[in-house]
Amino acid sequence: MAKIKVDLDRRIGELDRRVFGGFIEHLGRCIYGGIFDEGSPLSDERGYREDVLEALRPLRMPILRWPGGNFVSGYHWTDGIGPREKRPRRMELAWHAEESNRFGTDEFMEYCRLLGTEPYLCVNMGTGTMDEAAAWVEYCNGTGDTYWANLRRAYGHEGPYSVKYWGLGNEMYGPWQIGALSAEDYVKKAREFAKVMKWTDPEIELVGCGLNGWSEWDRVVIEGLAPFVDYHSVHLYTGSDDHWSNVLAPHQAERALKTSQTLIDRARYEQGIEHPIHIAYDEWNVWFRERSEEGVLEERYNLSDALAVATYLNIFARYCNTVRIANLAQMVNVIAPIFTSKDGLFLQTIYHPLRLYAENLREVVLDAHVDCETHDLEGETSPWPHRVADLGPFDVLDVAATCDAAGTEIVLAVVNRDPENGVSATVQLADAGFGGHATSYEVVGESPKATNSFKDQEVGVSERGFEASGKSFEYTFPACSVTVLRVPVIQP
Ligand code: AHR
Numbered sequence: 001m002a003k004i005k006v007d008l009d010r011r012i013g014e015l016d017r018r019v020f021g022g023f024i025e026h027l028g029r030c031i032y033g034g035i036f037d038e039g040s041p042l043s044d045e046r047g048y049r050e051d052v053l054e055a056l057r058p059l060r061m062p063i064l065r066w067p068g069g070n071f072v073s074g075y076h077w078t079d080g081i082g083p084r085e086k087r088p089r090r091m092e093l094a095w096h097a098e099e100s101n102r103f104g105t106d107e108f109m110e111y112c113r114l115l116g117t118e119p120y121l122c123v124n125m126g127t128g129t130m131d132e133a134a135a136w137v138e139y140c141n142g143t144g145d146t147y148w149a150n151l152r153r154a155y156g157h158e159g160p161y162s163v164k165y166w167g168l169g170n171e172m173y174g175p176w177q178i179g180a181l182s183a184e185d186y187v188k189k190a191r192e193f194a195k196v197m198k199w200t201d202p203e204i205e206l207v208g209c210g211l212n213g214w215s216e217w218d219r220v221v222i223e224g225l226a227p228f229v230d231y232h233s234v235h236l237y238t239g240s241d242d243h244w245s246n247v248l249a250p251h252q253a254e255r256a257l258k259t260s261q262t263l264i265d266r267a268r269y270e271q272g273i274e275h276p277i278h279i280a281y282d283e284w285n286v287w288f289r290e291r292s293e294e295g296v297l298e299e300r301y302n303l304s305d306a307l308a309v310a311t312y313l314n315i316f317a318r319y320c321n322t323v324r325i326a327n328l329a330q331m332v333n334v335i336a337p338i339f340t341s342k343d344g345l346f347l348q349t350i351y352h353p354l355r356l357y358a359e360n361l362r363e364v365v366l367d368a369h370v371d372c373e374t375h376d377l378e379g380e381t382s383p384w385p386h387r388v389a390d391l392g393p394f395d396v397l398d399v400a401a402t403c404d405a406a407g408t409e410i411v412l413a414v415v416n417r418d419p420e421n422g423v424s425a426t427v428q429l430a431d432a433g434f435g436g437h438a439t440s441y442e443v444v445g446e447s448p449k450a451t452n453s454f455k456d457q458e459v460g461v462s463e464r465g466f467e468a469s470g471k472s473f474e475y476t477f478p479a480c481s482v483t484v485l486r487v488p489v490i491q492p
Helices: 050-059 070-074 105-115 130-141 147-154 183-200 216-225 243-271 303-318 351-360
Strands: 002-007 011-014 021-023 063-066 090-092 097-099 118-122 165-167 205-208 231-238 278-286 323-329 338-341 344-347 364-366 369-371 397-403 409-416 423-430 433-444 460-470 472-477 481-490
Touching (some): 002 409, 050 105, 050 338, 050 351, 063 165, 063 323, 105 118, 130 183, 183 216, 205 216, 278 303, 303 323, 303 351, 303 397, 303 409, 351 409, 351 460, 351 481, 409 423, 423 433, 423 481, 460 472, 472 481
Parallel strands (some): 002 423, 021 323, 205 231, 231 278
Antiparallel strands (some): 002 369, 090 097, 397 409, 409 481, 423 472, 433 460
16 A cells, blocks of 8 residues: 655745746647637637637646747847738748738737736847847837837837746757857857847846756856846757657756756855846746658657656656746647537646646645656656666656645645556545545546547546545546546634
């Protein structure tokens, strides 16, 4: 019998709801044919797909990153404002496409308003200039009688958008990036961008461009940008056809968060920096099947992938003091929980943990003690390039525990990575008792390969109630599942 032990006094910190953030990029059918589909009977008169909007709402994303991604490094935001029919149609070099510019800054801001989410803009540090970046801040946030603020007004948007979050370029380290730089050159350039952007609006918060959180690039960038930024970004995509490799690879995010936190602590200490710097995990997901060079970039997810996504979220919860923003890449069609056609949409398997976590996790993260069988990746056949540090052993049950501030309810998120066996566990509570009607939500399917499509929904959520009382209760977590348990607590 496994054991999960929770103590309301062992609080790790507060869960920042911005870790449920999203990301949309001008890539494949994410924007055009995804969230924006002019002329479709499923869209409103402005072009926003209403069915997509309805499907996104339950994910309760507090923050949405745009416009890229690799796309941003060739994107001139001025192409995407003003009358749509006058906007230039451009060659798009990041994804080898054409960009109509019919969805631009004002359309994105309106989308954020409709969705009830905060915009997070990433500026072009590839072909873009610092003048252009500062002008974008002025267009969005300017309140004075100046050119870009007045242009926004002239285009019908009187008040400022007050965009708080701004990214200093995207993946500037990668040879695939338009205008890639060495870490030292990036720091030099990003400092100048940061200065003029903050001077344009001192209220904005800046995100420096990190790599995986543990690389030499991250060290140089954290040290060089610490005085200028509020966040350091990290990107991680994992995935494998081999179930165990797939569900355990997200643990690399733990190394990213541990290492980057140490690098940040060191830089702040050495440089006497008083303002906090947190991690913005602004791209993460399972992604390994489809690359655009080989055709359409539209990843289809299975149950195993849903477990991997839930594991990422558990890690973000456990490292809540380090990671304050996270953006699932991406929201629609490309590598996303929602998949559309011109006639409708279906929810991919990964949608279910995303929704359950956003709806149910509470504001305080607890340090749960887990005692269960473990699994290591030694000998697994996988295309994933394992390093010794990534082999494990890992707990078969991955757990995040949260409660409300008053400690009247515990919400546990438990991923059972065992593909074949349910795991029975005793859930124990120190110094208080469970009391009353509990609810469980299980993301389940027939096998790790179970998938969803327009035709079949093989992976869904099963909900049921149960009574929990006293110091402990037993629960069997089904094979290959994600379970969210909401249990009331009675204080002594
Ligand atoms: O999200 C897809 C791509 O992955 C983004 O454009 C890029 O930043 C990353 O490499």
